[in-house]
Amino acid sequence: MSALDGKYAVVTGGGSGIGLACARMLREAGADVLIVGRSAARLQAAADAVGAAWKVCDVSDGESVSAALDGVNADILVNNAGAAESAPFRRTDRALWDRMIAVNLTGTYLCIHALIPGMVEREWGRIINIASTAGLKGYPYVSAYCAAKHGVIGLTRALAVELAKTGVTVNAVCPGYTDTELVSASVGRIVEKTGRAAQDV
Numbered sequence: 001m002s003a004l005d006g007k008y009a010v011v012t013g014g015g016s017g018i019g020l021a022c023a024r025m026l027r028e029a030g031a032d033v034l035i036v037g038r039s040a041a042r043l044q045a046a047a048d049a050v051g052a053a054w055k056v057c058d059v060s061d062g063e064s065v066s067a068a069l070d071g072v073n074a075d076i077l078v079n080n081a082g083a084a085e086s087a088p089f090r091r092t093d094r095a096l097w098d099r100m101i102a103v104n105l106t107g108t109y110l111c112i113h114a115l116i117p118g119m120v121e122r123e124w125g126r127i128i129n130i131a132s133t134a135g136l137k138g139y140p141y142v143s144a145y146c147a148a149k150h151g152v153i154g155l156t157r158a159l160a161v162e163l164a165k166t167g168v169t170v171n172a173v174c175p176g177y178t179d180t181e182l183v184s185a186s187v188g189r190i191v192e193k194t195g196r197a198a199q200d201v
Helices: 017-028 040-050 062-069 094-122 143-162 181-194
Strands: 008-012 032-037 053-056 076-079 125-130 168-173
Touching: 008 017, 008 094, 017 032, 017 040, 017 076, 017 125, 032 040, 040 053, 053 062, 062 094, 076 094, 094 125, 094 143, 094 168, 125 143, 143 168
Parallel strands: 008 032, 008 076, 032 053, 076 125, 125 168
Antiparallel strands: none
16 A cells, blocks of 8 residues: 555646656655646646646636635645746836736645645645745845745745644745756746856856
8 A cells, every 4th residue: 555545636837847746756655646737738748647637727816726626625735836037126027026926825825725624624634835945045036936935935834833733734845946947947037137147047
């Protein structure tokens, strides 16, 4: 019997990168897995590769989250969906700011809010928020992203205390630079906007 036999896991941003790696490991440990994200083609390919189910979901949109997760009885939630846009702070307009908060912080809130009632009722749940070292310190040119990820860390800490006696644990993982499409694209934008060499970013 595998460690997670009988458990159901939801992985947001599960179509590639860290999310796909998490989905694969959860499947190998015996869990049934649902991956969600915005690209149907990418989700289909990822789901076929790891043996998961999939649904299209924009985590920054409450109606989309409800459509994807209502009725889902998840034991494990991996909040991995995210986006990283870069600009000097003086050129960080409200639209960029709102996008970073919506995807990285509000999306985490929405998915937890959708799935936590069932976890508390069953007195068992595991919530893993993929934050970032940007949630622990500051980096230039990604102030909005840093602010959002600091928010994820704060949310994680608050919920961990609030839910401590319910059987539901809440933790954050803070990766540094990881060889994923998201990081490569973010570095490329910083190079384009600042003229710095990629190895200096």
